[in-house]
Amino acid sequence: MKVAVVGATGLVGSEMLKVLAERNFPLTELIPVASERSKGKEIEFKGKQYKVVTPSEAIALKPDVALFSAGGGTSTEYAPLFAEAGITVIDNSSAWRMDPTKKLVVPEVNGDVLTAEDKIIANPNCSTIQMVVVLKPLHEKYKIKRVVVSTYQSVTGTGVKAVQQLHDERTGVEGEKAYPYQIDLNVIPQIDVFQDNGYTKEEMKMILETNKIMQDDSIRVTATTVRIPVMGGHSESVNIEFENDFDLNELREALRAQEGVIVVDNPANLEYPMPKDAHGKDEVFVGRIRRDESQDKTVNLWIVADNLRKGAATNAVQVAELLSKKGLI
Numbered sequence: 001m002k003v004a005v006v007g008a009t010g011l012v013g014s015e016m017l018k019v020l021a022e023r024n025f026p027l028t029e030l031i032p033v034a035s036e037r038s039k040g041k042e043i044e045f046k047g048k049q050y051k052v053v054t055p056s057e058a059i060a061l062k063p064d065v066a067l068f069s070a071g072g073g074t075s076t077e078y079a080p081l082f083a084e085a086g087i088t089v090i091d092n093s094s095a096w097r098m099d100p101t102k103k104l105v106v107p108e109v110n111g112d113v114l115t116a117e118d119k120i121i122a123n124p125n126c127s128t129i130q131m132v133v134v135l136k137p138l139h140e141k142y143k144i145k146r147v148v149v150s151t152y153q154s155v156t157g158t159g160v161k162a163v164q165q166l167h168d169e170r171t172g173v174e175g176e177k178a179y180p181y182q183i184d185l186n187v188i189p190q191i192d193v194f195q196d197n198g199y200t201k202e203e204m205k206m207i208l209e210t211n212k213i214m215q216d217d218s219i220r221v222t223a224t225t226v227r228i229p230v231m232g233g234h235s236e237s238v239n240i241e242f243e244n245d246f247d248l249n250e251l252r253e254a255l256r257a258q259e260g261v262i263v264v265d266n267p268a269n270l271e272y273p274m275p276k277d278a279h280g281k282d283e284v285f286v287g288r289i290r291r292d293e294s295q296d297k298t299v300n301l302w303i304v305a306d307n308l309r310k311g312a313a314t315n316a317v318q319v320a321e322l323l324s325k326k327g328l329i
């Protein structure tokens, strides 16, 4: 299979290359794509050098599938052109996620919605992906009524500029800023732009995307999304109210049985998920699983995943793997 990675020089794009190599994706040719600025630059993949091309050049090379992570503008402009040329696009930007004609897919949760007609498939927001993988088995078993989530998000989610800002602040260098405030030794309760309702766009993504992926608008979700000076992993404090009561051990077992989830929950040994441990991993880690003693039929838990991996690159590659397994590409 010929695979194009659009945004191959970026943070998510380079993670996509790593994931494709590690998972031994059945790839016969790689087409690294970036902006005009990077044209001709060499990228190494599995010991071979590949030259970066522009999106228009990539279309002419006719890849079977294109993984996009080059920002919403690039996706809006080029994904339809790739699709028209018969190339299946898996897009990590937010450009197509809420388009009712496009599928928003986390393979372990709703991989069954994919059909041969889907030419542009959206990869959900990083914070949403790690949450829905955990919500899925719990919704099946106990029916979720409401979710209250607060996030602790890594700077890697913002891209190369943000990682540089944190690094510059730590080394006393005056550089370009990705955030309106200092991020080192600070916490910024704003991710993406504010909406008229007082929520940020990131918070609204978590709300709307969760309903779409879970295919259930009756699940009520509210979110507060926060940027913290951490590299390589998002954490989430999640409070889930169910329609039906649960046994805590059974709930834990349901999470253990869920594909893509690892339960790390042993307070006696101070074991719980942390971004430092999730870094570079493809799974979603869940711990601090306990009853909310202030309310019936409600559980509290703590979810951590590498936002560049399961939150972006890994999920996109898994969608491509699923399409290939189903014979859709």
Ligand code: A2P
Binding pocket: 006, 007, 008, 009, 010, 011, 012, 013, 033, 034, 035, 036, 037, 038, 039, 055, 069, 070, 071, 074, 158, 159, 160, 161
């Ligand atoms: P380039 O390196 O040439 O600017 P990040 O989110 O980590 O900052 O990365 C953004 C990625 O999107 C980079 O690979 C960047 O390429 C790519 N990109 C940005 N604008 C375009 C564009 N107009 N066409 C293709 N790729 C783009």
